[in-house]
Amino acid sequence: MARRGRMGRGVAPTEKAKDFKGTMKKLIRYMASFKIQIFFVAVFAICGTIFNIAGPKILGKATTEIFNGLVSKVSGGSGMDFGKIGTILATALSLYLISAACSLIQGFLMTGVSQKTTYKLRKEISQKINRMPMNYFDTKPVGEVLSRVTNDVDTLGQSLNQSATQLITSVTTIIGVLVMMLSISPLMTLVALLILPLSMLLLSFVMKHSQKYFVGQQEYLGNVNGQVEEIYSGHNIIKAFNKEEAVIREFNETNGKLYDSAWKSQFFSGMMMPVMQFIGNLGYVGVAVLGGFLTIKNVIEVGDIQSFIQYVRNFTQPIQQMAQVANMLQSTAAASERVFEFLEEKEEDQTVEHPVSVENLKGNVEFDHVHFGYNPDKIIINDFSAKVKEGQKIAIVGPTGAGKTTMIKLLMRFYDVNDGSIKIDGHDIRDFNRSELREMFGMVLQDTWLFHGSIRENIRYGKLDATDEEVIQAAKAAHVHRFVKTLPGGYDMELNEEASNVSQGQKQLLTIARAILADPKILILDEATSSVDTRTEVLIQKAMDNLMKGRTSFVIAHRLSTIRDADLILVMKDGDIVEQGNHEELLAKGGFYADLYNSQFENAGECA
Template sequence: MGGGHGRMGTGEKAKDFKGTMKKLLSYLGAYKIGIFFVMIFAVGSTIFNIVGPKILGKATTEIFKGLVGKVSGGSGIDFTKIGKILLTLLCLYVISACFSFIQGYIMTGVSQKLTYRMRKEISEKINRMPMNYFDTTTHGEVLSRVTNDVDTLSQSLNQSATQMITSVTTIIGVLIMMISISPLMTVIALLILPVSMVLISVIVKHSQKYFKSQQEYLGHINGQVEEVYGGHNIVKAFNKEEDVIREFDETNDILFRSAWKSQFLSGMMMPIMQFVGNLGYVGVSILGGYLAIKQTIEVGDIQSFIQYVRSFTQPIQQVAQVANMLQSTAAASERVFEFLDEKEEDQFAENPVFVEGLQGNVEFEHVHFGYNPEHIIINDFSAKVKEGQKIAIVGPTGAGKTTMIKLLMRFYDVNSGAIKIDGHNIKDFNRSELRQMFGMVLQDTWLFSGSIEDNIKYGKLDATHEEVVAAAKAAHVHRFVQTLPSGYNMILNEEASNVSQGQKQLLTIARAILADPKILILDEATSSVDTRTEVQIQKAMDNLMKGRTSFVIAHRLSTIRDADLILVMKDGDIIEQGNHEELLEKNGFYAELYNSQFENATSCA
C-alpha cells in the first residue's frame, strides 16, 4: 500500500511532549481573553459548589439538635432556619450552574476556533507543499491529520482545559474547607494522596506510548481504506481482495492492540481511584465518629467532611483523566505540527520576473534531475523552443517525457542546469505567476464534484456561460453536454464516474481552451478517446496551438507528424531531434518507433 507507512514506528512515545504542549499553548495565546474568562467562571462555579456541603452540614446539625432537644423536652426542629439554609444552598448551586454553563460555552468557542484555524492552516499548507511529499505520503495519511488528529485535539482540549481548572480549584478549595472542619481528619484523608499519585504516574507512563501508536495507526487505516476505495475496480480485476483484507487486518490488529491497551489503562484509573477513595472514607468515618463522641466536632461536620473527601478524590481522578487526555492531545498535536512544519516550496522569488509581455520562448540548458539526487534520470537535457512552435516529446515509457513537463512547471526543481522562459530562469518567477502561463491537459483526468460548467470554468473562474460554451464547442464536447438531462448544470459525482473516460478527457481539454494560456502542455491528451474524436480534437488543438508554444507528449506518433520540432528521448537524454521527415530520413530510433507502430497497426488491420 501507500508509501508513507514505513515512517511510523510501533508504539513510540511523543517525540517532544513538552515542545508540542508549548507550541499548543502558544496557539492558545491568541484566545487568551476567552481563556481568562473561562478560568474566572470555572473558579467561580467551583467555589460556589465547594461551599455547599458545609452549609448543608449546618442543616444536618440543626436537624440533629432538634431531634436530641425533642427527646429531652425541647422545642424540636427549627424548620424555618433549615428552610433558610436550604434556600441559600439552592441559590449557591444555581449560581454555580450558571457559571459552569458560561465557561463551557466560552471554552467550546475557543476550541472550535482553534480547530478552524488549524484546518485552515493545514489546507493552505497543502497548497504550499512540494510534490515529492505527496509522492511519499498516502492521501489517507494527510486526510487523517486534517480530520482525526484535529478532531482529537479539539475534543480533548475542550474537556481537559476546563476540567484541569475546576479540578485544581476544587482540590485547593476542598482542602481549605476540610482543614477548617478538622485538621486531624484532613491529615487522615491526605494519606490517600501518595498512593493515588503513584498509581496515576504508573498508568500514565504506560498509556502514553499506546495513545501515540493509536493515532498513528489510525492514519495507516485511513490511508489503506482511501487507496482501496479509489482503486476498487483494480483490486477486483486482479483478485486482490484477500491480499487487501490481509494487509488491512494486520494494520487494524496493531490499531486494535494500541487502542485496547490505551483505553484499558485509562479505564483502570477510575476503579483504582475509587478503591483508594473508599479507604479514605473508612478512616474518616471512624475518626469522625470518635471526635463527635468527644464533642470535638458536630454531627453535621462529619457529613460535610465525608462529602468533601468525596469531592477531594474526584478531582484527583479528573486530573488523572486529564493527564490521559493530554497524552492523546500531545500525540494528535504533534502530528498536526509535524505536517505544518514540513518543508514548503519557495513560492516567491526575491526579485520576481513578471509574466506580462512574455512571448513563450523556452530553453532547457544542460538539465540534470532525479527524484532521488543519487539516481539521476534526466541527463544533460538541452533544447531550444521558439514561441508559437509545436514541440512533440516522444520516447518509450520511463524515458523522462512527463518529468520534463513537471520540471517546466516547477513541480520539481532541477538538480543542475536551468530552464528559461524568454531568457529568464523559471526560478526567478513566483511559482503561482509562472503557472499562470501554462495550460495543462494530462493523461490522468481530474474533475471535481460539481456541475460540468463549473468544471470547465476551473480554467477561468470569471468566464461567462457563452465563453464556456465556445470552449466546449472547440473541444467537441458541446453536443455531448446538450444530450444530458441538465446540460451544463449536470452534477458530476465525486469520481466523475457518471461520464465516460473519453468525455472526461474532452472536458479537461475544454478547460484548457478556456484558460487561454501562453504555453500549452498536452500529456497524452487524446489517449482516452476514440479515433474519430481524436481527429476532431486534433483539429481543435491545431487552432488552439496557433501562436502558442505547445508541448505535446504522445505515444501515438501519427498525431504529432506536423510538429515543428520532435524531441526523441531515451533514458533521460535527447538522442534525436528534428521534424517528422528529418527524423525518418535519419532512420534512427524515431524511425524505429514510428515504423513499429505502423507495422502494429497494419497487423491489427
C-alpha cells in the same frame, strides 16, 4: 494520527509527542492572541469550582440544624427552626446556581477559543499547502497530509477544549477540598488521605500492565481495517484467483490477535473502576466511624460528617481526572507537533525581487543545457537543449522513465534545474514570480481532475470570471457542447466526487474545454488520449487541435501516430535528447525514433 484516550473506564495510552515541552510552548505562544479570553476562562473556572466546593459545608449546617431540632424536640424543646434551615438551603442553592453560571460561561469561552484556534490552524494549513514545493507532495502519502488537516486539528481542538478547563477545575478542586477538609477535622483528613497511595499504586499497576494491550489493540485494529479495505477494493481479483479461503484464513488470524489484545485491554480497563470504588468505599467507612466517634466527643457536628464524606468523594474524582488530563495533553501535544511540523516545512519561493512581467510574451521557449535530478546526487536529465518557436507544436517522445514528464515539471517550475536554464522569450523562468509564470500555461493531463460541482463550474475553473456564453463557446470548441446538452440539467448537472457519472472520454473533453477557456500562451498535453477508445480519441484530437491553434504546445505521447504533424519531435532516452526533427526527418534517419515508431505497428500487426 494522534488518538484520544478512553474516558471513564480507564485511561488508554495515546501517541506521545517527541518534544512535549517544546510543542506545548509553541501551542501557548500560538494561542497568545486569545490570552484575554483564556484569562476569563480561568477566572470563571476557578470561581465556579470555589462556589461548588462551598456547597457541601453549608448543606452540612442544614443537617446539623435538623439533627439539633430533632434532639430538642425529644428533650421537650422548641424543635426545628425551619426558617433558619430554609435560609441555609437557599444559600446553598444560590451558590450552586452561581457555580453553574460560571461553568456555563467558561465552557462557552473555552469552546470559542478552541474552535477559533482550529479555524486559524486550518486556514494557515490551507494557505501553506499552496506555498509548498512539489517535492513535498511527491514524497509524502496523500493520507499523511490529509491526516494533519483533519484528524490532527480535530484532536487538538477537542482535547484542548476538555483538558484546559478540566486541568484548572481539577487543581482548584483538589486545593479547595483539601482546605475545607482540614477546616472540618485534620485527623479525618489524614485518614482520608491514607487511601491515596493505595489508589495510586493500583492505578499505576493497571496502566503499566494494560498499556501494551492497548498498543496491540490499536495496531491489530489498523491491520484488520487495512485487510478489510484491501479485500473490499480487490474483491474481483480475489474471486478470479480463488483466494477466498486464504483471505479468510489471514483475516481470522489477525482478527484473533485483535480479539486477544482487546479482551485483555478492556478487562484491565474495566477492572479499574470497581477496584477504585472499593478502595474509596473503605475510605468512606473509615471516615464515618471516625466522624461518629468525634461527634460523640463533641469535636465536630453531625452535619460535618455528611460534608466531609462529600468532600472525600470530590477529592478522589479530580485525581482521576488529572490522569485523564495528562492523557489528553499528550494527545494535544502529539497532534500539535504534527501540525506545527507541517506549518514549519520549507516553502517554495513564490516571488522574486524584480520579477519579469508576463504581459506581451509570445511563447518562445529555450532549454539551455539543462541538468536536473530529484536527488542532486543522481542526475536524470543530462545536458538537455532545445529551442521552440512561438506557435509550434512540440512532441516529446521516448520510453517510460526517459524524463518526458520531468521536463514539463521543470518548465512549470514545480522544480528548479540544477544547472543550465529554461527561458521564455529570452527570460530565465527563475526571474518570474511562480504564480504569474504558471498563468501562461494550460495543462491537459492523462489523469483528469474534476471536482464535485456542476459542469459549468468545472469548465469555469479555467477562468473564474468567464461569462456563461464564454463557457459554452469553450465547450463547443472542445466538442463537448452537444454531449452536455443531452445530460439532465445540462451545464448545471452536478458531477459526483469521483466524476464517475460521466465517461473517461467525456471527462477528458471537459478538461480540454477548461484549458480552452483559460486561453494560455503555452499548452502542455500529457498523454491526453491514452485511456480512451479510438472514436473518442479522434474527437479529443479534434478538440486538442482547436486548443493548440496559435499556441506553443508541448505534447507528451506514447502513441506516435498522434504526433506525426508536430513541428518538432524531441526524442528522449535516459534523460537526454538523442534525436530531434519532424516525423519524416526522423524516420529517414532510421534511428531510435524510427525503431520506436515501427515497433508500435509491428506489435499492432502481431495483435491483429
